Amino acid sequence: MNEADVTGLDTPQQVARVRNRRGEGGRLREDIIDAASALLDETGDERAITLRSVARRIGIAAPSIYRHFPDQPAIMLAVVEREFAALADHLREAAQHAGDDPRERLHALGRAYLRYAQDHPGRYRTMFGGLWMPTLGDNSLTEEQLTGLGAPALRILADALADCAAAGQSTVTDPELDAVTLWISMHGLAHQYAVIRIFPWPAESVADAIIARVAKLTSR
The missing domain is CATH 1.10.357.10 (Tetracycline Repressor, domain 2)
Structure with a gap:
């Protein structure tokens, strides 16, 4: 599955995110998992969980996810x-x-x-x-x-x-x-x-x- 296949399923919701202080990188990782779980609960469709939809959900740029998850x-x-x-x-x-x-x-x-x-x-x-x-x-x-x-x-x-x-x-x-x-x-x-x-x-x-x-x- 690639992101292009599921663009239409991305959730438009986005929240402003406060930048993590030094040493709080682990919090972003948990936020990513929380966002993915919330999308799964709301949509019931695993295809709704893409790098873009998760990033949009927590108010970060998608490339920021790669620091914690490779894909x-x-x-x-x-x-x-x-x-x-x-x-x-x-x-x-x-x-x-x-x-x-x-x-x-x-x-x-x-x-x-x-x-x-x-x-x-x-x-x-x-x-x-x-x-x-x-x-x-x-x-x-x-x-x-x-x-x-x-x-x-x-x-x-x-x-x-x-x-x-x-x-x-x-x-x-x-x-x-x-x-x-x-x-x-x-x-x-x-x-x-x-x-x-x-x-x-x-x-x-x-x-x-x-x-x-x-x-x-x-x-x-």
């Missing part, structure tokens, strides 16, 4: 990294509030994951590819940067599964693998909730059923 995909990566960090914080908070029982913490994580996807549909879609995921080699991104996305959140899930196993509440023997399996299952459910309006959902919680089966939870 548009690098900005999008920063937005997605921030969102995965927010998801991890959301999951940690849910686990803490669930108490000491490992089974309850695992179910709380599943509910929290679905709630995050429902509360932030645009950002959630972008986190998992959306339209921004570029072809490696055409930009500054590396395979390591992309494959490492979401690792802290996945670690929380794996630790919760390991806790269930240690407490005799689960028969899983590979929490790392089962965490990936459970994540993919919950992701699929979140997607179905988002796109299907008419479906004979069972009265019982589908999320709880997925967790019980994938996590191999034992009877109480």
Whole structure:
């Protein structure tokens, strides 16, 4: 994607920006990420996030962005990294509030994951590819940067599964693998909730059923 392809999507809004004092360059980087996130929330279209639209949003010249980001995909990566960090914080908070029982913490994580996807549909879609995921080699991104996305959140899930196993509440023997399996299952459910309006959902919680089966939870 190049900027010429999406000029018509640039947002005309521009604000006057106070020049950063010496040593405040990091603030501009955060302002760039904030502007990109705001554009994503407002438009729901990742194509609206270009160097020009972001620069216009915060009142700077587009070339100033290059001091912090080499290209548009690098900005999008920063937005997605921030969102995965927010998801991890959301999951940690849910686990803490669930108490000491490992089974309850695992179910709380599943509910929290679905709630995050429902509360932030645009950002959630972008986190998992959306339209921004570029072809490696055409930009500054590396395979390591992309494959490492979401690792802290996945670690929380794996630790919760390991806790269930240690407490005799689960028969899983590979929490790392089962965490990936459970994540993919919950992701699929979140997607179905988002796109299907008419479906004979069972009265019982589908999320709880997925967790019980994938996590191999034992009877109480």
